[in-house]
Amino acid sequence: MKTGSNKKARIKKIAVLTSGGDAPGMNACIRAVVRTGINYDLEVFGVLRGFEGMIEDEFVLMNASSVANIIHRGGTMLKTARSKSFMTKAGMLAAKENLEYHSIDGVIAIGGDGTFRGAVEFGKICSVPFIGCPGTIDNDLFGTDFTIGYDTAINTVAEAVDRIRDTAESHGRVFFVEVMGRDAGLIALRSGIASGAEAILIPETPTKLDELIEHLSKGRKDKSSKIVIIAEGDEAGGAFTIAGKVKKKIPSLDIRVTVLGHIQRGGNPSAMDRVNASRIGFASVEALLHGKKNVMTGIVDKKIAFTPFQKAVKHILKPDETLLRMIDILAK
Ligand code: F6P
Numbered sequence: 001m002k003t004g005s006n007k008k009a010r011i012k013k014i015a016v017l018t019s020g021g022d023a024p025g026m027n028a029c030i031r032a033v034v035r036t037g038i039n040y041d042l043e044v045f046g047v048l049r050g051f052e053g054m055i056e057d058e059f060v061l062m063n064a065s066s067v068a069n070i071i072h073r074g075g076t077m078l079k080t081a082r083s084k085s086f087m088t089k090a091g092m093l094a095a096k097e098n099l100e101y102h103s104i105d106g107v108i109a110i111g112g113d114g115t116f117r118g119a120v121e122f123g124k125i126c127s128v129p130f131i132g133c134p135g136t137i138d139n140d141l142f143g144t145d146f147t148i149g150y151d152t153a154i155n156t157v158a159e160a161v162d163r164i165r166d167t168a169e170s171h172g173r174v175f176f177v178e179v180m181g182r183d184a185g186l187i188a189l190r191s192g193i194a195s196g197a198e199a200i201l202i203p204e205t206p207t208k209l210d211e212l213i214e215h216l217s218k219g220r221k222d223k224s225s226k227i228v229i230i231a232e233g234d235e236a237g238g239a240f241t242i243a244g245k246v247k248k249k250i251p252s253l254d255i256r257v258t259v260l261g262h263i264q265r266g267g268n269p270s271a272m273d274r275v276n277a278s279r280i281g282f283a284s285v286e287a288l289l290h291g292k293k294n295v296m297t298g299i300v301d302k303k304i305a306f307t308p309f310q311k312a313v314k315h316i317l318k319p320d321e322t323l324l325r326m327i328d329i330l331a332k
Pocket of ligand 1: 021082112136137138180181182232265
């Protein structure tokens with residue numbers, strides 16, 4: 001059954017793409033965009049490999065069946081890329097030409113801050129409206145409580161750390177586990193709390209190695225294992241560097257290091273990511289039809305919210321003091 005109407009809108013053809021690092025839930029978002037577009041009698045094109053495909057003219061007409069059986073799958077069926085060509089004038093002009101050739105009236109771009117920064121630059125030479133959907137495991141965008149992929153990623157980390165805890169406990173070892181997040185510590189923060197980590201090191205708070213060393217040497221005597229979660233962007237260095245410094249100061253510690261890497265980006269999206277991605281994709285198509293442009297669709301306090309791209313990319317995490325205090329108390 002058709003719902004809503006597209007009578008007033010001049011939008012007839014839209015394109016959807018995924019760009020930057022893939023994130024679980026991107027497929028659920030693509031599905032929502034395609035099926036919502038079809039509901040409003042739009043022609044929906046998928047652009048392969050993000051902005052790279054826009055430059056290389058990789059536009060594929062989609063229908064309801066194109067997005068069957070993908071809501072539960074990780075990765076992105078449209079493929080993705082970190083396009084260097086899109087940062088050049090020639091690349092942008094080629095992308096503009098292809099949008100015009102296909103008579104695209106609006107673009108839905110699913111990605112992170114690089115994607116939205118690219119869209120802002122592109123907006124200076126091309127008037128086709130863009131709506132962004134926050135798709136990144138890092139959760140480092142302003143204007144949404146959770147980005148698509150973040151919930152799945154922190155669950156993946158928590159599950160991995162549970163496994164590490166089993167072996168750490170058996171051997172009485174200290175593990176330094178490095179997680180992704182680029183410059184942001186949000187993956188480390190939440191997954192660290194969820195896995196009961198003894199310490200969490202994030203770039204948003206100063207990392208004092210002497211305090212960490214004291215904490216690890218003076219902790220409860222009956223604790224046989226300890227887990228330190230380190231955000232990859234921490235200013236004190238990566239997990240190997242920090243572990244090396246700790247080992248020098250406390251040679252008696254039996255230390256191991258695990259860098260979780262790209263397993264954090266894969267896997268079936270959690271129910272929360274699927275629901276958020278569906279809501280965001282659906283709202284993004286309606287936003288285009290209502291004349292919105294150059295904004296990111298997010299969810300703030302359970303409600304859909306729109307934030308201009310320029311503001312969305314300026315995310316600075318102000319760590320919640322109560323949360324930090326709680327982490328210290330619960331790690332004792
Ligand atoms: O932005 C997502 C992310 O996974 C970051 O956490 C990480 O720093 C980066 O991408 C890795 O990028 P790539 O897969 O291109 O090496």
